[in-house]
Amino acid sequence: MSRLEVNNLLEVNNLLEVNNLRVDLPVEAGTLHAVRGIDFHVERGEMLCLVGESGCGKSMTSLALMGLLPRKARLTADRLQFDGIDLTTLPERRRSDLRGARMSMIFQEPMTALNPAYTLGNQLCEGLIRHRGVSRREARDRALYLLERVGISAAKDRLEQYPHQLSGGLRQRVMIAMALMCEPDLIIADEPTTALDVTIQAQILRLLRELQQEFGTAVIFITHDLGVVARIADRVAVMYAGEMIESAPTPALYANPAHPYTRGLLSCIPAPGKTPPGSRLQAIPGVVPSLVGSVEGCAFRNRCPQAQPACERTPPLMSLPGDHRARCHYADRPVPAPLQPEMSS
Amino acid sequence: MGTFIFRRVLVAMSVALTISIVSFMLLHLSGDLATSIAGPEATAEQVEQIRIDYGLDQPIVNQYLDWLGGALTFDFGHSYYYQSTVVDLIVDRMPITLTLGGVALALAVSISIPLGVLAALKRDTWVDRLALLFAVVGQAMPSFWFGLTLIVVFAVTLQWLPAAGSDGWQHFVLPAIALGYYATPAMMRLTRTGMLEVLESDYIRTARAKGLRTGAVIFKHALRNAIIPVVALAAVELGFMLGGSVVIESVFSLNGLGQLAWDAISRNDYPVVQAVVLIIALFYIVLTLLADVANAALDPRIRTR
Numbered sequence: 137m138s139r140l141e142v143n144n145l146l147e148v149n150n151l152l153e154v155n156n157l158r159v160d161l162p163v164e165a166g167t168l169h170a171v172r173g174i175d176f177h178v179e180r181g182e183m184l185c186l187v188g189e190s191g192c193g194k195s196m197t198s199l200a201l202m203g204l205l206p207r208k209a210r211l212t213a214d215r216l217q218f219d220g221i222d223l224t225t226l227p228e229r230r231r232s233d234l235r236g237a238r239m240s241m242i243f244q245e246p247m248t249a250l251n252p253a254y255t256l257g258n259q260l261c262e263g264l265i266r267h268r269g270v271s272r273r274e275a276r277d278r279a280l281y282l283l284e285r286v287g288i289s290a291a292k293d294r295l296e297q298y299p300h301q302l303s304g305g306l307r308q309r310v311m312i313a314m315a316l317m318c319e320p321d322l323i324i325a326d327e328p329t330t331a332l333d334v335t336i337q338a339q340i341l342r343l344l345r346e347l348q349q350e351f352g353t354a355v356i357f358i359t360h361d362l363g364v365v366a367r368i369a370d371r372v373a374v375m376y377a378g379e380m381i382e383s384a385p386t387p388a389l390y391a392n393p394a395h396p397y398t399r400g401l402l403s404c405i406p407a408p409g410k411t412p413p414g415s416r417l418q419a420i421p422g423v424v425p426s427l428v429g430s431v432e433g434c435a436f437r438n439r440c441p442q443a444q445p446a447c448e449r450t451p452p453l454m455s456l457p458g459d460h461r462a463r464c465h466y467a468d469r470p471v472p473a474p475l476q477p478e479m480s481s
Numbered sequence: 482m483g484t485f486i487f488r489r490v491l492v493a494m495s496v497a498l499t500i501s502i503v504s505f506m507l508l509h510l511s512g513d514l515a516t517s518i519a520g521p522e523a524t525a526e527q528v529e530q531i532r533i534d535y536g537l538d539q540p541i542v543n544q545y546l547d548w549l550g551g552a553l554t555f556d557f558g559h560s561y562y563y564q565s566t567v568v569d570l571i572v573d574r575m576p577i578t579l580t581l582g583g584v585a586l587a588l589a590v591s592i593s594i595p596l597g598v599l600a601a602l603k604r605d606t607w608v609d610r611l612a613l614l615f616a617v618v619g620q621a622m623p624s625f626w627f628g629l630t631l632i633v634v635f636a637v638t639l640q641w642l643p644a645a646g647s648d649g650w651q652h653f654v655l656p657a658i659a660l661g662y663y664a665t666p667a668m669m670r671l672t673r674t675g676m677l678e679v680l681e682s683d684y685i686r687t688a689r690a691k692g693l694r695t696g697a698v699i700f701k702h703a704l705r706n707a708i709i710p711v712v713a714l715a716a717v718e719l720g721f722m723l724g725g726s727v728v729i730e731s732v733f734s735l736n737g738l739g740q741l742a743w744d745a746i747s748r749n750d751y752p753v754v755q756a757v758v759l760i761i762a763l764f765y766i767v768l769t770l771l772a773d774v775a776n777a778a779l780d781p782r783i784r785t786r
Contacts, residue, residue, distance in 0.1 A: 204689055236692035243690075248683040252782055253705045262701075263691035298781040314691070 151321055151354050152178035152201070155215035159196045162208055169427045170196040170209075172378035175453070178322065181352040183345070185365040185386075187401070188375035191424060194358045197375070198324045201356070202241050203231045219321060237267040240315040244327040246307035250299035256283075256310055257295030264317045275317075282313035286343060305336035309343070316347065323348075326358045341368055363405045366390060371459075374398050377435035378427050380453075382467075384460035394454075394462035396440045434464070442466070482784055485777055493770045500762040501552065505545050508755060517749050518561060548755070557756040562748045567756045570741060575760075577647050578737035581656055581729070582722040588661035589668060590715060596665075597672025597711075598704060604677060612673070616666035628659040628732040645734035656733040660726055664718040668711055675707030682706075709779050716772035717765075724761035 159171035171193040178184050186194045199205045201216075203223065216223045218239065223231070240263075243249040251259060260282070261275035270278075276295065283291035286309040299307060308328060315323050325344060329337040345368045348355045357369060365372050366386065373383035374397065382395040393399045400420040411417075422439035425431055434440070437447040446465045454467040508514070515532035516523075523531075532538045536547065551557060557567035600612035635655060636644035646652050679685060680703055688702040727739030738757060745753035777784045 202690060204686060232689075232692045232694065234692065235690055241690040243683060243687065245683055249687045251684040251688065251702050251706070253780065254702075255781075262693065262697070266691070266693055266697070300782045311687075314687075 149220055150177040151180045151219055152176075152356075153215055153217040154201075155213060157197065157200060157213040157216060158211070159193070159200050159205065160210045160212075161196075161206070162210075163428060165428045167428065169378055169429075169431070171200065172427070172431065174375070174378075174380040176373050176380060176383060178354050178356060180321065181348075181354055182370040183348055183355040183357055183368060185369035185372045186356060186358045186375060187360065187362055187365055187372060189360055189424065191427075192375040193378040193427075194375050195326055198241065198326050198356065198358055201324060202235060202239065203228070204235075204241075233267070236263040236320075237318045238320050239322040239324065240318070240320045242308070242311050242315050242323065242325040242328045245331050246304050246311055246328075247331065249311055250307060252299055255296055255298055256302075260295070260310070260314050260317060263314065267318050278317060279313065282316050283310070285316075285347070286310075286313045287339075288313075304332055305340065308332060308336075308340055312340075312344065312347070316351065316353070319351065320353060322354045322356065324356045324358070327360070328357075329364070330360075337364075344368065362401050374401070377424050377431065379435060379463060381436065381464070382460075382462040384456075384462075385458065388458050388460050392456075392460070394456055394460065394467040395436075395464045396442055397436050398462075400439075400441075482777065485784060486774055489770055489773050493766045497763060497766050500766075501549060501759055502545065504755060504758045504762070505548060506541075508751060509541060509544075514751060518751070552756075552759065558752040560745075560750055560753050562745070562750045562753075567752050570753060571738070571756060571760060574736055574738050574741045577735055578723055578726060578730070578739065580653055581660060581726060581735060581737060582719055584653055584657040585660035585664065585722055585726075586715065586719045588657055589664040589718065592661070593665045593668035594672050594704075594708070594711065597669040598676055598699070598707075600669070600673045601676030601680065601707075602699070609673075612669065616669050619662050619666040622662075624659055624663045625728050625732050627662060628656065628729055631655045631659055632732070647735045647737075652733070652735070656729050656735060659732070660722055660729045664722060668714055668718065671711050671714055672707060675710060676703060679703045679707045705779065709776055712775045712779065713772045716768040716775075720761075720765040720768045723764045 154177065155175050156173045157171055157175075158169070158173050161168040161170055174193075174197065176184070186197065188194045196205070196209070200209075200211050201218075201223075205211060211224070213224055218234065221234070226234075250256070257276060257279060260279035261272060264270055264275045264278060265272065279295060280291050283294055288294055288306060288309055294302075294310075299310075302310065308331075311328070315325075328344070329340050332340060341364060344355065344357070347353070357365075359365060362372075369386045371383065371385050372389045373380050374389075374395065375381065376397050382389065382393070382398045384392075384394075389398065390402070393402055397420070400418075404418045404420065406417060420439055425435055425438065433449055434443075434447040434451050437443040440447065444465070449465075451463050451465045451467075453461050453463050455461050456468055515528050515535065515537050518535065519528045519531050536544060539547075548558075555568055557571075559566055560570060563570060596612050596615070600609045603609050632644045632655065635642050642654050643652050644655075685698060685703055688698045693702075723738070726737065727743050729735070730737045730739040731743070738760070741753065742757040742761075744750070745757065
């Protein structure tokens, strides 16, 4: 019996429970189904990576969790529970009590995520003052501690500085400190390293992982980079075209990717030593289907190297051993045709 | 901040000097001053006498330096028309113009900014449309016509307020409304556009992600940034109202600077014209300086480079 099944039977209270989450956006051509019924959960203190390419719905998912969807977006879910609180029926006022206090978010663009008109100290402190009603002095002490903790030198002077006086890497550290101010149970990090230099990326990743373990905060880490995932995540969930097509503990996903898309993503990562210099980088051919209007069958079948007639039907979410699930007809059995991912020489 | 202000003051002073030169030159380029002062019936001797009396026979550089020396000590000479010094005339008229402009600006700011914020928050609803209509009407309607309409309605028909004069605060209500409404649309639309842009920005999402109350998100985080260009515009509008309120001043018979300038020009009262032009230019310069300082105070990116 998988851990998921045990959890379901015992009604173990996960930090976050998501069932059949859908996000629809009205667009000129009709309705964009940005998120098409995804299920996942986050355990306390774990780091879950949401992986997928641009437009797969991972950012919409994170905004849906935070309650920060665009005004026109429509959210439905059979279950959207945060620590037992039903987020679908929670009034906006109560929702804003959770935001920043029990769940906080780190954004992709550190250059624009901070308000240019206020000092870092002001912006770090305001959330804590709002949620905990502490004095400005106490809030500053906490901000100072966290700035030092995220590796910012001369933290005391930084409190008086403005965002434009800091580099992107420093600003992202400030955003991380800001997300930690109220000791949240959950941090959603939406591609926090994408906009940064490669050397800074590694530092920020390590920092996030350290802090997550030190404070026991659950983290949903959103990325398009499977290479990042291997280093930090406890579990990985892969999204494609608004669906969650595979989820598994990180080692299992790397060892036995069950969905052809996941296999394709993994083969796209150039590996030092394995990928011969000068060889063509792998790519998944084709494009993501339009999510405007309904999508029939497996959304990946047009790009899938092993697509079968059966793929015209929407595949179920198959449970595999070891809390491993995949949305593919052939996740647990061999494909009739020879299983050969496309290889270019 | 100190060096910033110092630099700006230096720039402002050199601009003021340039304007004084240009305005002096323009006046002398407009024709032979001695002839126009003497009038059409004067003989050649009389014109020459006037030229000597008024120092117009001196080289123009000397004339300018003389005038500038006087201006620096607030001595702009005598009016050719009134029996008083230019300074006395200006000191007499300035409070009226300042009061009118100040009240009109206060009115315009207190209407345009809340209305702009509201229109942005209620984008594409009837509230937004109504605000837009209000702006378009304000931009399209000539201010003298609006002034006359106000007089007809509130002074003549309803008799709530006086139509002309400048004795008490009641006299300033209608002209301030007429002048203020003229300044409102631009500021309202700039506020609305700025708010729409800022509300879409990443740092507003950050502020909301912190769980801040809607009021804090809108007023602390959004308005503070959206208002920066509005401050500069308000300064220009005030400069315009101080210098260009001649229409409203004549509709409501307010004896302000605009009226003085108009009279002086039509009577060839050159010392007054020159002084008023300089004063109005100084208004603009000081207001621009204040706007720069206010912008720097609002936007740390300008302040701490």
